[in-house]
Amino acid sequence: MKYPKLRELKEAIRSLFSKPATTKYPFGEAEIHPRFKGKPMPQETCIGCGACVNWCPADAIELIDDVKNKKRTLIWHYDRCIMCGECERICTTEDGVKMVPDFALAGFKRENLCEKKECELVLCENCGEIIATKEQILWCGEKVGEKQTANLGFLNLKLKELGIVEDTKRKIKLDRRDDLFVLLCPKCRHQVIINDSL
Ligand code: SF4
Ligand code: SF4
Known part of the structure; x- marks a missing residue:
């Protein structure tokens, strides 16, 4: 029993002079690990092929084809996304969607919890x-x-x-x-x- 007590005391003294392990978020900047996977964000390089739509395990990416206006819209729904990063991993162009370190996704309306990418359809x-x-x-x-x-x-x-x-x-x-x-x-x-x- 003697040794653990001493160890705890040592730890307490050391922590008095060291930087706190916690951050002041949301009153200060959150420290995010460089490899943190926040949310998938479509990029300019997305070609609208739809491969990620078929692959997404949570069915969180929607593809809407508007033939009349020759427009394809891809929508990443963050209220369904499980942030697995699979859409980034299997992306045809390899950089059409990127996991960005944005974790503050709370909102009041579901329809706002999304990101869109539009492409032109060829008929x-x-x-x-x-x-x-x-x-x-x-x-x-x-x-x-x-x-x-x-x-x-x-x-x-x-x-x-x-x-x-x-x-x-x-x-x-x-x-x-x-x-x-x-x-x-x-x-x-x-x-x-x-x-x-x-
Ligand atoms: S991160 Fe995973 S769950 Fe979210 S959209 Fe991409 S594949 Fe789907
Ligand atoms: S993110 Fe990649 S896989 Fe998904 S539609 Fe765009 S190019 Fe295709």
Whole structure:
């Protein structure tokens, strides 16, 4: 019994002259460990591919496609998020979403507890089906590098970005080879190739 008492006394004296282990938060700055995982924050580099939506274990990321306005919105719902960091880990671009050290997430309205990222949708010029987001197609094109010019979809979108070509005005019948030069979904593109080879 003698030794523990002495040890406690030593500890008490030492703590009198050392910095407190606790902080004064919320009256002062909270000290956050550099590896602390706060909340997922979408970044500019997010291409709206939706991979994290499918992977999220808490079903906390919502994907809304607005075909009429060609807009895709991804919403991270913090009232459902379990801060596991999986969306950051599996992100296609590796930095489309980052865990930031923000832990003060309390609020009065659930609808405010979220963060959004908007992307532009690219639709098939024949059937109007969603192909992907423009950001995703351009990102894939960058990955492929010079070889992207061999893919008419990449090429078409790139030329549109540069303002060199516009949306086609003529009626697409999927029976001419030059139909491959418009933006088509895989199904319509397949149809052009079949019709052209007949
Ligand atoms: S941190 Fe985890 S729970 Fe939260 S949005 Fe990302 S994957 Fe979902
Ligand atoms: S780029 Fe990353 S963060 Fe953006 S939707 Fe795809 S997986 Fe999610």
